[in-house]
Amino acid sequence: MSHPNDELLITDAAGRAETGVPLLSVRDLHVTFSSEAGDVRAVRGVSYDLHPGEVLGIVGESGSGKSVSSMAVLGLLPDNARVTGSVQLAGRELLGLSDRAMSKVRGKDIAMVFQDPLSALTPVFTVGDQIIEALTVHQNLGKEAARKRALELLDVVGIPDPQRRFKNFPHEFSGGMRQRVMIAMAIANDPKVILCDEPTTALDVTIQAQILEALKNAQALTGAAILMITHDLGVVAGFADKVTVMYAGRPVESGAVDEIYYRPRMPYTIGLLGSIPRLDESSEQRRPLTPIEGTPPSMVGLPDACPFVARCPIAVEVCHSSEPELLPAGPGSHPSACHRRADLAGGTIPVDGVFPVPKIPAAPLDALPRADRATVLEVKGLHKHFPLMRGAVFKRRVGTVRAVDGISFDIREGETLGLVGESGCGKTTTLMEILELVAPQAGSVAVFGREAANLSGRERMEMRKDIQVVFQDPMASLDPRMPVGEAIAEPLRTHGWSAEKSRARVEELLKLVGLEPYHAERFPREFSGGQRQRICVARALALNPKVVILDEPVSALDVSIQAGVINLLDELRAKLGLSYLFVAHDLSVVRHIADRVAVMYLGRIVEIGDVASVFRAPSHPYTQALLSAIPLPDPHKERERTRILLPGDLPSPANVPSGCRFRDRCFKYASLNAAEQEKCRDEDPMIVARPGREDHATACHFADALEVV
Amino acid sequence: MSIPIIDSGQTPDVLGEGPAAPSVQGGRARLVWRRFRRNRLAMVGLVGLVLLFVFAFAGGHLTHWGPADNDFLNTQTGPSSDHFFGTDDAGHDMFAQTVSGMQKSLIIGLFVAALSTGTAGLLGTAAAYFGGWWDRAIVWLTDLFLVVPSLLMLIILSPYFQGSNWIILIPMIALFNWMITSRVVRGMTLTVREREFVRAARYMGVPSWTIIRRHILPNISSILIVDFTLNVGAAIITESFLSFLGFGIRTPDVSLGTVIDDGSNFASTDQWYLFVFPASFLVLLILCVNFMGDGLRDALDPNSTGGSAR
Incomplete structure (x- = not known):
């Protein structure tokens, strides 16, 4: 270990662990649900100690029992759950307490931050009232005192202008703001323990960074211990002192963060760490991910x-x-x-x-320089504006939502372009505009040099063969009532294949994506998420397309499954000479799979270029912030990094700032002098090539490379 | 259109007949049929329905009495070897009347249900799927039919149909029976339409009507099947009511509805047989249709355990 500071930190945590009395002590916790299929043993013997001021990360995939075990601690499980073992809070046994007694503990000694802040807040009360309620339930506070304390809390978690926001309703807050309110409510009564159940999973990366910061502040303020439940190994690496990895209801490995990350002693942990794409990998040593084959066992009747x-x-x-x-x-x-x-x-x-x-064959096209390859998909100056209407009888236009506001890119043969950006930046609208294959409001979409605008119906149908799509949620994009064989055959049948020929093709496709031909007769619900996504890929490939548009194809999948699908996509690209337009919010995945990357912000591409230069030398402040916000699954690097925290949320595309649209969140703008600031305010920066770079362009008046990974 | 039309008691055609050609592939149809066959009650319903058809169209040969014949020597007699179901006060053979009534009621019940559920499905899905002016026009039409008192319309229209064939009853009853289902179907289609698999199909180039038939209808089939099974019984009852008003089926022709209607006064007397026999056939018919509907619903629904292999 070459970082004395880190060592200090660890010994500090370890020292506390040895001397102090554990605050929360869980011993041999078992949770069993009765079901028709038999007893589901969701949690099978979880033990841990949590000391004051400590952060324990519980990591596991969906169904590993990590959430259930924390719910059991809070006594929030449904009646059909049987909980045994022991949960002691500062020496007091919590299991077996009545609901009334538990209510005195919940929110006071142990507070909880949930994953989905929208459903965790009551929509009909103002945010202020809800915090006051959280306060007065456990403390004897006067009206004025409670109000003052609530305002203080809002300020602590970083909500700007708390006086005004106090009276707002939850729907007037963005997702990140709501999560801050949840944290404010959690720390309202100075709890000893804060349970966080995937607190940042539903949020964008830059917001995630803000929330983690707010949690750290809250912890520093209250000295509470945090139990952090997550599936994201990156979040844990930088945040936790100790980690417990759970699999099939049991902890399979636990120890200090560095121990787990650098000296894993259980194949599952090793597999998890190997299956995450790394933001910090260099393109020279780009290696295939190591997926963990198979799926977790059923929790009924485990041998x-x-x-x-x-x-x-x-x-x-x-x-x-x-x-x-x-x-x-x-x-x-x-x-x-x-x-x-x-x-x-x-x-x-x-x-x-x-x-x-796994061995991923090299694509024959990779040897060919980019300039010599044919252009497969070309988008030029694409616009999509939605009118904002008001009025019931006489609708009048009160504004414009600039969902996509002039973006251009091209994709060459055998190439993957990653399109990244946070939710609401116009990624999906861009895809839909391309897939419609009609004339856009402004600009053009061309496939193999043919404009989509002047196609006849028949030609458009022909063109659909060349451009196919895989959606984010494999459950939603497969008709639940259609056997998968028929779903895969649908594009074939639509384009006039005979029943005989398409049956053979379906078999071939199923094998291509690693499934068995006999799977064709099953319904989608009989497959796991990863398998379903493979089916979607098979369907997209049925007609031998040239371009496949992938709309967040792995973001709904567990890490270990995700790696398999990414490898499959990589392999298919090499084998079939496909081009991908890969839309994602996860930059690590894009880093792994893409050749080029385009970063979108508020309907515009702010930076585009080949992956190596954009990730190593990002030159737009937004890209820099985005990259720095992504946690690395590497505790040492994670502790050394400084985050660029962006203030506020993504502005609404209905109300785009003048000049540079990023300026009101830009950390660089703040450091400029008045004349330079004026330029940012008045002039909309065009996307221009970086000097001395072959394939790297950025839309910033004061672009300057900065290493952030 | 695409509802489970169970015509002539043959295999239920899952995809039905629609504006678009039925699925040629047979993959799903075969699978659904296999799942349907595994459901014992559904098969009982199917066999029962076939038997009812056989009874209705061949049962007349079991007795030498015709439905309009009067046996003046045996009026108001109970079931006997000559008159299986007894006779009424005019000496009509109840067995012959039930058989003859069954013929018309089977046809009316099944066809009205098919027509009205089909119209509801067609208009409801089209309104929601195409949106825009289609939606406005269809919703407007639906609302128009909802506010017009159907009974009044039928009475006003009846003089024009006096003396015409009883088959005219089928469209007449169906015409005033589809609106509420159509609105429900529209609502359900609106949610299904936004699902990604519909979008995926659209980007594949699948024509709109094929998407409706292949993706939307199977996903809202539960409501259509329930509606269909309810409509069978309702149509038979409505028909007897219209016949009472004097248009539709008139003596000497009979339908199950009119026979039950006539016999209903005797249900709790010693002439119970005038009511019980025809009524039990109605119950049998509706039971069979219900069993089949449940079976079909389970066969189409992958989440149900009813159809999967045990």
């Missing part, structure tokens, strides 16, 4: 075996016959639940060799 055995590449006989205990591999080492922990610790099995690295 006495390691639950991970079916997905584990280093499983031996004993793994099939007994479930490993959570034990340390040796003295001074952190506990993990793996029969082969000693081999992993001793180096008999190299940690980075546990999962075989």
Whole structure:
């Protein structure tokens, strides 16, 4: 370890752990739900200690029991749940307390921040009233005192102009602001423990950075311990002191952050770490991700075996016959639940060799320089404005929503362009405009040099063969009442394939995406998320398209599943010479899969270029902020980084600022002198090539490269 | 259009007949049929319906009495070997009357249900899917029919149809029966239309009517099936009511509705057989249709356990 500061921090945390009395102590917690299929053992023996001021991260994929275990601590599970074990808060047993007694604990000693801040706030009360309620339920406060304290709290969590916002309703707040209100309510009574259940999952990255900052401030202020439940290994790396990895209802590894990230002793943790695309990977050493094959086991009737055995590449006989205990591999080492922990610790099995690295063939087109390849999709000056109407009888136009406001890019053969930006920046509208294949309001869309605007109906139909789409949510984009074979055959049938031919093609496609031909007769609900997304990919590829538009294709999937789908997309691109337009909000994924990247802000592309130059030397302040906001799954790097925190939220596209549209959130603008600021205010910056760069352009008057990753 | 039209007691055609050609692939149709066959009650309903058709169209051969014949020697007699279901006060053979009534009621019930559910499905989905002027025009038409008192209209219209074939009853009843379902269907289509799989199909180049038939109708099929099964019974009752008003089926022709209507006064007397026999056939018919409807709904719905292999 080369960072003395970090070591200090860890010993500090460890020191506390040894001396102090645990604040929250959970021992052998079991939660079982009765269901028609049998008992679902959602949590099977969770134990941890949480000391004052400590942050414990619980990491796991959906269904691993991480949320259920925290709900059990709060006594918020439904009646059909059987909870056994022990939960002690400062020596007092919480399990078995009546609901009334628990109500005195909830919100006072243990507070909770939920994932979805919209449903966690009551829509019919003002934000101020809700905070006052949280205060007066547990404290004997006068009206004026409560109001004063609530305003203070809003200020603490970083809500600007609390006096005015106090009287607003939740729907008048953005997602990030609502989450701040939730944090304000959580710390209202100086709780000893704050439980955060995926507090930033529903938010954009720059907002996530703001919220994590607000949580840190709140913790510093109250000295509370935080239990952070998340699936995001990046968030935990920078935020937590200790980590517990959960799988199939059990903790499979737990220890200090650095231990888990740098010396994992359980194949599942190793697999998770290997399956996340890294923002900090260099393009020279771009290697395929290592997906964890298979899916988590069903929680009904688990046999006495390691639950991970079916997905584990280093499983031996004993793994099939007994479930490993959570034990340390040796003295001074952190506990993990793996029969082969000693081999992993001793180096008999190299940690980075546990999962075989899949071979992704090189695309023949990669050798060809970009300029020599044919242009597959060209978008020029695309606009999409929506009128904003008001009035019931006589509708009049009161404004314009500039969803897409003049964007241009092109995609060459065999190339992947990543289109990134936060929600509301116009990514999806851009896609829809391209996919409609009609004349846009302004600008043009051309596929293989043919303008979509002047196509006849028949020609447009022909063109649809070349351009296909995969949507974000694989459940929503497959008709639940249509067998998957028929769903895959639909484009074929539409374009006049015979039943015989399309059946053969469906079989071929299913094999291509790693499924079995007999799957064709099943309904989508019988498949897991990753498999469903593979089906969607198969459907998109049915007609041998040239361009596939991928609208956040992996953001709805768990990390370990996501890696498999990303590898599949990579492989198909190489095999079939496809071009992708890859829309995502996750820059790490784009970093991994794309050749070029375009960053969108408020309907415009603010920076575009090849991945290496944009990620290594981002020159638009927004790109810099965006990149710096993404947490890295690497505790050392994460602690060293400084975040560029953007103030406020994405402005509404109905009310675009004059001049540079980013200026009112721009940290660079604040540092400029008056003359320069005027330029930003008055002149809309055009996107111009960076001097000395072949493929890198940016739309900023004062563009300057800054390394942030 | 595309509702489970169970015509002539044959295999239920899942996709039905619509403006677009029925699915050629047969993949889903085969799967749905297999799931339907696994459902025992649904098969009971199907066989029962076939038997009812056989009874209605061949049952007349079991007795030498015709529905209009009067046996003046045996008026108001109970069930016997000569008159299986007894006779009424005019000496009509109740068995012959039930058989003859069944013929018309089966046709009226099933066809009215098919027509009115079909109209509701067609107009409701079209309004929601196409939106714009289509939507406005169809909703306006629906509301118009809702506010016009249907009974009054039928009475006003009846002189024009006096003496015409009873088949005219089918469109007449259906015409005033589709509106509420149509509005419900429109609402459901509005939500299905926004789902990504519909958008995916559109970007594949699938024609609108095919999207409606292939994606939207199966996803709202539950409401259509329930509506269809309810309509069968309602149509038979409405028909008897119209016949009472003097248009539709008139003596000497009979329908199950009129036979039940005539017999209903005797339900709790010692001439119970005048009511119980025809009424139980109505109950049987509706039960069969309901069983089939439930089976079809489960077969179409992948979330139900009824159709999946055990």
